[in-house]
């Protein structure tokens with residue numbers, strides 16, 4: 454009975470993950486196409502505004518062409534962010550703690566006072582095969598969110614970076630003997646209910662100045678490494694778990 458029960462739980466988890474991944478991949482594709490369509494005319498608009506600025510004699514009118522160019526630049530950089538993640542990973546053996554330490558350094562440099570970043574590493578973890586830049590980017594997006602959440606709450610708190618080994622696990626329909634789990638835990642206010650089920654979708658954000666791309670990008674990179682990313686959240690405790698396989702698995 455117990456074995457059957459666990460089996461169903463595992464199947465349910467796999468089905469849920471697949472549904473989420475299909476949904477985010479479809480919306481990502483839609484957004485990429487849209488971004489292409491928006492980006493193409495932007496160059497033309499900017500060029501025309503520049504030409505117009507040269508023809509304008511009254512200097513106060515330059516404010517208007519300035520606004521056009523500034524806003525075009527902002528849109529252009531948003532479109533570029535939407536269009537980047539199609540590079541295929543360049544996998545090499547890598548140590549996850551090296552990636553985490555790089556992320557920690559970057560975050561410590563930008564983290565506000567009062568937010569402590571703690572480490573709880575299992576130093577015996579084996580190397581994984583992956584693309585260092587993409588793994589760092591995925592981790593950075595998750596850790597940065599945690600710091601922002603903690604800061605938006607009480608203005609102070611803690612973020613824990615934890616690593617563990619996981620045995621016998623199915624990730625994206627493959628069975629692995631070993632995987633590594635990287636957890637990013639924070640004691641901030643938790644994910645707002647209104648967006649809880651959609652945070653991995655692009656352009657979904659609960660922050661005033663957020664673009665809603667961080668988690669969708671993190672998920673794309675993790676999926677390209679045959680891993681998964683999950684979250685558990687309640688006020689005072691949010692935990693993102695990234696699971697990455699250690700070796701090539703058997704298809705189920």
Ligand SMILES: Nc1ncnc2c1ncn2[C@@H]1O[C@H](COP(=O)(O)OP(=O)(O)OP(=O)(O)O)[C@@H](O)[C@H]1O
Nearest residue numbers: 598599602643644658659660663664665666667668
């Ligand atoms: N640790 C967390 N605690 C509480 N809410 C979170 C946490 N991580 C993510 N969220 C919520 O999920 C939203 C989506 O996160 P995501 O990283 O995709 O976008 P963003 O941070 O808003 O913008 P961007 O990362 O593109 O600058 C966030 O705006 C925030 O509301």
Ligand SMILES: [Mg+2]
Nearest residue numbers: 594598667668
């Ligand atoms: Mg973010």
